Amino acid sequence: xxxxxxxxxxxxSVKGTQKTTRAMKLVSQAKLKRAEELAxxxxxxxxxxxxxVSEIAYEINHSKVGGSDSRFVQTxxxxxxxxxxxxxxxxxxxxxxxxxxxxxxxxxxxxxKEKKVAVRLRVIGRKAxxxxxxxxxxxxxxxxxxxxxxxxxxxxxxxxxxxxxxxxGVTDRxxxxxxGFKNMLTQEQRVIQLMPIDISTVEPRELKSSxxxxxxxxxxxxxxLLRKYAEYSMYYGLLDSLAAEHSARMQAMDNATKNAxxxxxxxxxxxxxxxxxxxxxxxxEIISGMEALK
Amino acid sequence: xxxxxxxxxxxxxxxFSGNVKSATFPGAEGEFGVLxxxxxxxxxxxxxxxxxxKEDGTxxxxxxxxxxxxxxxxxxxxxVEGAVPIVGETESDMAKAIKEAKELIxxxxxxxxxxANVEAKVETAAKTRx
Numbered sequence: 001x002x003x004x005x006x007x008x009x010x011x012x013s014v015k016g017t018q019k020t021t022r023a024m025k026l027v028s029q030a031k032l033k034r035a036e037e038l039a040x041x042x043x044x045x046x047x048x049x050x051x052x053v054s055e056i057a058y059e060i061n062h063s064k065v066g067g068s069d070s071r072f073v074q075t076x077x078x079x080x081x082x083x084x085x086x087x088x089x090x091x092x093x094x095x096x097x098x099x100x101x102x103x104x105x106x107x108x109x110x111x112x113k114e115k116k117v118a119v120r121l122r123v124i125g126r127k128a129x130x131x132x133x134x135x136x137x138x139x140x141x142x143x144x145x146x147x148x149x150x151x152x153x154x155x156x157x158x159x160x161x162x163x164x165x166x167x168x169g170v171t172d173r174x175x176x177x178x179x180g181f182k183n184m185l186t187q188e189q190r191v192i193q194l195m196p197i198d199i200s201t202v203e204p205r206e207l208k209s210s211x212x213x214x215x216x217x218x219x220x221x222x223x224x225l226l227r228k229y230a231e232y233s234m235y236y237g238l239l240d241s242l243a244a245e246h247s248a249r250m251q252a253m254d255n256a257t258k259n260a261x262x263x264x265x266x267x268x269x270x271x272x273x274x275x276x277x278x279x280x281x282x283x284x285e286i287i288s289g290m291e292a293l294k
Numbered sequence: 295x296x297x298x299x300x301x302x303x304x305x306x307x308x309x310f311s312g313n314v315k316s317a318t319f320p321g322a323e324g325e326f327g328v329l330x331x332x333x334x335x336x337x338x339x340x341x342x343x344x345x346x347x348k349e350d351g352t353x354x355x356x357x358x359x360x361x362x363x364x365x366x367x368x369x370x371x372x373x374v375e376g377a378v379p380i381v382g383e384t385e386s387d388m389a390k391a392i393k394e395a396k397e398l399i400x401x402x403x404x405x406x407x408x409x410a411n412v413e414a415k416v417e418t419a420a421k422t423r424x
Contacts, residue, residue, distance in 0.1 A: 041307030048303045048373050052364055056336065152305045152375065153401075214323050214337035221338065225362065228375070235305055 004278065007271040011264055018260035024093070025253035032246035036181070038150075039239040046236065049229055056222050057199035059211065063218075070219055071167055072226045073199045081118040083162045083171045084108060085194075085234070087178035087241045088125035090148045094249035097187060098127040101179045104189050108177065109137070120171065122162065124238070147245075150238035156231040159194075163227055166195045176234065181243035185251065188244075192237070194230045297349055298330040302356065302372040309377045310346065310356060317370060318345040319363050328365050335365040339374065341402035343415045355380040355419035357395035357412060359402030376402070380419050388420050 057073075071077075086105045088098040105121075105128070112119050122141035123129050129142045141161075146154055165171045174195035182188040213221055297313040318327045320342025328335075339361045346354045361374030378395040382388035399412045 038306075042305050044308055045303045045305045045373065048301070048371055051371070052336070052362060052373060055364075156375070211334040211336055214321060214335065221336065221362075224338065228361075228373075232305055 004271065004274050007267055007274060011267045011271065014260050014263050014267065018257055018264070021253045021256040021260060025250055025257060028246045028250040028253060032184075032243060032250060035239060035243040035246055039181070039236065039243055042232075042236060042239060046232055049225070049232060053199070053222070053225050053229055055211070056213075056218060056225065060218055060222060061199065070223050070226070071169070072196055072223060072230075075196050075198050077172045077196060079115075079117055079172045081120065081171045081173075082112055083120050083122060083165065083174040085122045085124070085162065085174070085176045086128050087147055087176070087237060088123075088128040089241075089245040090126040090144060092127060093252060094245055095252035095255075097179055097245055097248035097252075098125070098131075100187075100189060101177060102128060102131055104191065105177050108175070108191070122158075124158070147238060147241060150235060150242060152231075152235050155235040155238055159231045159234040160227075163195065163230055174230070176237050178237050178241040179244045179248075180237075180240045181247055184247055187248055190237070190240070192233065194233055197226055197229065296330040298328075298332075299369045300346060300372070301370070302344070302374065302377060304374055304377050309379060310354070313349050315347045315349060315351075317347070318343075319372075320344070320358070321363075328363075328370055331367055332365050332370075334367070335363075337363050337365075339363055339372070341399055341408060341412065343412055343419075344372065345415075345419075353419070353422070355416060357398055357416060359398055380416055392416055392420055 084105065086101065088101050092098065109119055109121070120140040121132070121137065122143075123132060123139050124143045125147040126144045129139065129144065132139055141158075143158060146158070162171070162174050166174055173193065176190075176192045176194050178190055179187045180190040215221070297315055300310065300312060300314045300317055301308070302310040316327060316329050318325060319337070320340050322338035322340050325342070326337075339358060341359050342357075344356045344358060346356070348354060356377050356379045358372075358374040359376040361372065364371045364373075376398050378391060378398050380388070380391050380395060382391050395416050396413060399409055403409055403412075
């Protein structure tokens with residue numbers, strides 16, 4: 001009988017877990033919808049910004065010998081120091097979501113180490129910070145809370161530090177790593193070079209009249225525009241990462257719920273068998289007792 | 295009267311899109327107005343108010359922090375970081391929008407003159423509605 005009770009307890013505990021995982025799945029589902037919506041709405045900003053940047057970039061490429069002087073567009077810089085921005089979630093329970101980003105980051109770190117390039121690691125997300133701290137890897141920056149609720153101003157401020165260092169020559173490249181949303185079932189590792197930006201390939205645009213610039217310094221305009229561009233890319237990265245996080249968690253929780261119901265089935269069968277066994281034993285006892293009385 | 299297409303976008307989405315008669319922008323080198331068939335122009339925008347005269351003659355005010363405007367013969371595109379439209383069905387909605395706008399402008403600008411200027415404009419815009 002003790003065995004029966006044990007199994008019953010186990011079944012109840014697994015059912016409890018299942019309830020939690022199912023609830024978490026539903027929560028993630030709702031949050032995913034919101035994150036996707038945010039990302040979709042903000043994409044229009046990127047398109048328009050793109051339009052502006054490419055027009056000015058084209059103008060500069062054509063009107064100026066040797067192209068732009070801006071450091072943001074010098075793609076042939078000797079790379080000595082790299083800023084790597086790594087984005088993960090603050091929370092776990094989302095399958096391999098955080099781990100795969102960390103793996104990519106570590107791989108990149110190794111590659112740069114081999115090339116003797118100094119790396120500054122700027123990290124967003126508690127999971128990455130905990131992991132890197134545990135492994136004794138040094139970080140220049142640690143931000144918690146931004147990946148769970150992306151905010152444009154905060155993202156821009158964070159990015160500005162990288163941009164300032166890049167502009168003054170402290171760093172020669174800025175790379176963003178995160179796990180992006182591909183579809184409901186898959187996430188995709190994204191490694192994006194934020195700085196420098198290659199503008200040599202922009203498409204020419206049909207213009208009816210020549211554009212007037214205000215302030216007249218085109219370089220200044222381009223610089224501020226590219227700055228905005230990088231800031232936005234950072235913000236979009238956070239949104240994309242959030243959507244991916246929720247889709248990953250949804251999937252992980254769905255799997256957990258399924259596993260739990262399988263386990264409940266197994267345990268129920270075990271419980272029934274044990275019950276049958278005890279009934280049979282009791283019956284045998286009664287029958288043999290009656291036999292003995294004859 | 296001719297109209298032009300005006301679009302205002304922020305990282306959070308589209309704020310305004312439609313045909314307008316004219317628009318006034320807070321340019322980095324001074325406020326300027328744009329009418330349809332304006333020559334192509336790209337300008338930096340400062341914290342301030344964009345005033346839009348819509349097709350039906352009503353004026354919409356939108357408070358922005360910083361960004362760009364690209365004017366074309368028949369299309370004007372505004373790309374800004376933060377924007378708060380001064381609109382609202384009821385007076386309390388309006389009061390909320392004004393409060394938000396004031397907060398935005400205080401964060402974006404450090405010149406008292408600019409802040410006072412924007413606040414005055416916002417309040418006049420709100421008054422004409424009720």
